[in-house]
Amino acid sequence: MESLNTDSSPPLSALVFYLFAQRETILNNWRTACQEDATLSKGLSLSREEFNNLLPLILDILEARLLGKPPEAEPSLTAQAHGLHRWQKSFSLIDTMREIAYLTQILYNELKIYQGLFPQTDAQILLNVNQQVSLIMQEAMEGSVVKYDELQRLEAAQRSSALQQVVDKMTVLSEERTNMLRTSAHDLHGGLGIINGAAYMLKLEGLSEEQREQYVDMLNRNLASVEVMLTSLMNLSRLEAGEEKRQVESLDVAPLLREMVQSGQALATERKLILRADGPASLRVETDPVKLQRIVQNLLLNALKYTSNGFISISWALETDARWIVSIQDSGPGLPPTLAGVFGDQLKPTVEATSVMSVDVAEPVTVLPINVPTIPPPEQLSELSYQTNQGEGIGLQIVKRLCELLDANMEIESITGRGTLFRIRLPIRYTTST
Numbered sequence: 001m002e003s004l005n006t007d008s009s010p011p012l013s014a015l016v017f018y019l020f021a022q023r024e025t026i027l028n029n030w031r032t033a034c035q036e037d038a039t040l041s042k043g044l045s046l047s048r049e050e051f052n053n054l055l056p057l058i059l060d061i062l063e064a065r066l067l068g069k070p071p072e073a074e075p076s077l078t079a080q081a082h083g084l085h086r087w088q089k090s091f092s093l094i095d096t097m098r099e100i101a102y103l104t105q106i107l108y109n110e111l112k113i114y115q116g117l118f119p120q121t122d123a124q125i126l127l128n129v130n131q132q133v134s135l136i137m138q139e140a141m142e143g144s145v146v147k148y149d150e151l152q153r154l155e156a157a158q159r160s161s162a163l164q165q166v167v168d169k170m171t172v173l174s175e176e177r178t179n180m181l182r183t184s185a186h187d188l189h190g191g192l193g194i195i196n197g198a199a200y201m202l203k204l205e206g207l208s209e210e211q212r213e214q215y216v217d218m219l220n221r222n223l224a225s226v227e228v229m230l231t232s233l234m235n236l237s238r239l240e241a242g243e244e245k246r247q248v249e250s251l252d253v254a255p256l257l258r259e260m261v262q263s264g265q266a267l268a269t270e271r272k273l274i275l276r277a278d279g280p281a282s283l284r285v286e287t288d289p290v291k292l293q294r295i296v297q298n299l300l301l302n303a304l305k306y307t308s309n310g311f312i313s314i315s316w317a318l319e320t321d322a323r324w325i326v327s328i329q330d331s332g333p334g335l336p337p338t339l340a341g342v343f344g345d346q347l348k349p350t351v352e353a354t355s356v357m358s359v360d361v362a363e364p365v366t367v368l369p370i371n372v373p374t375i376p377p378p379e380q381l382s383e384l385s386y387q388t389n390q391g392e393g394i395g396l397q398i399v400k401r402l403c404e405l406l407d408a409n410m411e412i413e414s415i416t417g418r419g420t421l422f423r424i425r426l427p428i429r430y431t432t433s434t
Contacts, residue, residue, distance in 0.1 A: 011125050016066050018114050019107075023059060026106055027052055033102040040098060042091055050089070054082040055103065062136045066129060075136060079143020084151070086144070093148040097141055104137040195219055246405055247288050248430050253316065254283045257326065260296055261314050267304050268312065275304075279316035285324055286429040291402050292326075298395045299328040299422050307332035310419075324428055329421040335414040 019026070031051055034040045057078050061071040086096045108130065115126055201207070201215050261277035268275035296314065303312045310331030319325050399422075403410045407427050414420040 011121055012066065012129075014118070015111075015114060015121065015125065015129060016063055019059075019110060020063065022110055023056070026059075026103075026110060027055070029109075030055075030099075030103045030106045033106065034099055037098065037102070040095055042089065042095065046089065050085075053085045054078050058082075058136065058140055062132060065132055065136065075139045076143045076146070079140040080147040082140070083144030083147035087148060087151050093145065096144050096148070100137055100141050100144070104133065107133045107137070195223060246430075247290070248286050249289065250284065250286050251289055252282050252284050253287065253289075253292065253324075253326075254279055254281055256289060256293065257296065257314060257316055260293065260300065264300050264304055271304065271307070272309065273304065273307055274311045276311070276313045277315070278313060280318070283316060283318060283324060285426070287426060288406060291406055292426075295399050295402050295406075295408075295424060296326060296328065298399050302395055303328055303330035303332060303420075306330075307419075318428075319425065322428055323425050325423060325425055327421060327423045329419065331419040334416040334418060335412070335420055 031048075034051075035044060057073055058075065061073060061075045061078065064071040083096060086099075091099075111126060111130060111133070115121060199219060202212065202219070207215075257279065258277050261275060264275055300312070300314065307330045312328070312330045314326070314328050316324065316326040400410060403424060407430070409425040411423040411425070412420065413423075
């Protein structure tokens with residue numbers, strides 16, 4: 001670049017040299033003007049290099065045009081890249097337009113200063129330079145507008161796709177919930193059919209005392225089962241209606257968990273199962289003890305109910321300084337495939353590298369349909385009484401809702417014929433209690 005000498009240098013070349021020599025001042029004054037605008041506070045967090053971004057390249061393109069040289073970059077593409085940068089920095093289109101407007105005004109001011117320093121400069125040259133400044137900055141604005149429009153269209157399409165996915169997922173969940181309720185109604189109908197059948201058989205004459213006790217036992221057992229299922233449905237409805245609130249308190253959960261395991265030992269012994277509790281002797285956290293107890297009890301009772309032989313273990317541990325884990329694992333038959341849809345991505349069958357329960361091949365589970373006659377014959381009552389006790393989906397839905405209420409994550413690993421693992425990740429502390 002030749003030195004500024006108004007006596008020997010071409011006037012236009014002298015003006016270009018002046019603008020180049022003032023470039024740092026121009027950019028600094030531009031940033032100061034933006035900082036003084038309260039609506040452009042986002043720029044305060046940017047470094048000098050981030051704030052200037054590609055605007056020095058825009059000034060290079062302006063210089064090349066003034067000197068009649070081909071620019072090293074395409075102005076529209078450079079402006080679009082600057083618009084993308086500002087978008088990524090969470091600037092709105094109005095913010096970006098206002099910034100460019102300030103830079104335009106700073107350039108006009110420099111031309112006025114130059115005219116004051118060198119009044120002999122041809123007015124036509126100053127007019128042409130003003131026009132070039134106006135043109136290049138207009139192209140910068142248009143390039144940013146094009147990029148913002150493209151990005152906004154893309155974002156709108158992504159949001160539309162995300163919303164459609166949510167709608168599709170909600171539709172599937174609604175259908176699955178309907179199927180679960182239909183299954184529950186079927187189970188209730190089966191239980192009531194057994195109750196009616198047992199009551200009918202009790203009216204028959206000539207029954208031995210042993211047979212009568214058997215039918216009374218079946219009657220009582222299925223009445224209790226129907227009552228539990230109806231209570232579970234009401235509890236689920238109350239949770240889904242948002243009627244239950246989180247009541248957080250600080251407590252040591254280790255004794256609470258050991259006490260729950262102790263309370264299940266009698267049933268485990270009756271079913272010839274080994275029930276174990278493992279975890280640190282003390283683990284103080286913030287939680288809702290009632291809802292935590294309901295979560296663990298539901299999962300423990302399911303494990304005791306559906307595990308015919310082997311082991312059940314409840315363990316707990318501190319995961320990080322923000323979360324802790326309680327896990328319930330059994331050696332039962334595994335979850336039936338009909339429940340996989342209810343829990344969606346939470347169900348982790350076997351194959352993940354981080355999975356605790358991993359095998360090469362998992363055979364599918366076959367769930368037999370329940371068909372209850374109006375008056376079941378005596379030889380079928382015992383079998384039907386066992387089959388109708390399949391309402392685990394409601395209990396697991398309750399657990400899922402309770403986990404959501406406690407900001408907890410539920411993970412499930414299940415293998416047909418090997419067992420099921422429920423892992424609950426809970427916060428150690430809460431910022432609010434609701």
